[in-house]
Amino acid sequence: MYSRRMEISVGFFVLLGALCLGFLALEVSGLTQTRDTGSYQISARFDNVAGLTSRAKVSAAGVTVGRVTGIRYDAQTAGAIVDMEISNAFNEFSLDTSASILTAGLLGEKYIGLMTGGDPDLLTDGDIIFDTQSSIVLEELIGKFLLNMGSDQ
Numbered sequence: 001m002y003s004r005r006m007e008i009s010v011g012f013f014v015l016l017g018a019l020c021l022g023f024l025a026l027e028v029s030g031l032t033q034t035r036d037t038g039s040y041q042i043s044a045r046f047d048n049v050a051g052l053t054s055r056a057k058v059s060a061a062g063v064t065v066g067r068v069t070g071i072r073y074d075a076q077t078a079g080a081i082v083d084m085e086i087s088n089a090f091n092e093f094s095l096d097t098s099a100s101i102l103t104a105g106l107l108g109e110k111y112i113g114l115m116t117g118g119d120p121d122l123l124t125d126g127d128i129i130f131d132t133q134s135s136i137v138l139e140e141l142i143g144k145f146l147l148n149m150g151s152d153q
Contacts, residue, residue, distance in 0.1 A: 038088040039066065044099040044112070044129040049080040050137045051110040052101055058084050060114040065090040068112065081128075084112065094119040100133040110135060 049071055058066040066086035074081050086093070096117030101110055114129075123129075 039085045040088060040091070040123075040125040041069070042084050042086060042093075042123055042125075042127050042129060044082050044084065044132050045074065045077060046080045046082060046099075046101065046132050046134045048134040048137065049082060049101060050135045051103075051108065052082065052112070052135060053110070056109070056111050058086065058112045058114060060090065060093070060116065063090075065114065082112065091122065092116070093123045095121045095123060095127070096131065097123060097129055098131040098133070099129045101135040103136070 052068065052071060054068055054070060056068040057064045058068060066084050068082055069085045070083040072081050072083070073079075082099075093114060094117045096119040098115050098117065100113045100115070102113045103109070104111055117131075
């Protein structure tokens with residue numbers, strides 16, 4: 001009897017621990033469902049989106065305001081178009097907002113940073129941001145550095 005009660009108690013705590021770890025993993029990854037206040041879609045054109053993935057965060061002043069919903073190739077401009085979903089709670093971005101692909105943390109997670117401008121007109125559903133700064137590709141930087149070092153000698 002005592003052994004059976006102990007086994008059930010240990011099993012319960014192991015299950016509780018597994019549920020807590022699962023909850024923590026979902027919270028950290030940003031995959032949890034939050035209260036939906038509605039959203040609107042905007043896009044941005046980039047020359048290079050190396051390392052950016054769908055579901056990457058979109059932030060302004062360090063605050064997450066949305067998510068990347070898709071990345072597609074634009075044959076006309078030979079660039080990439082990034083589709084973003086921005087929460088309606090953050091609907092004060094001006095038409096001259098700029099977008100940059102930034103790197104977070106040591107692991108190099110890429111995200112989009114928005115910086116609003118001074119235009120009185122605001123971005124609405126379906127608008128496109130043209131003022132962008134592409135992702136920095138480490139291999140290109142190393143290549144340029146080595147090329148400059150070789151030409152100096």
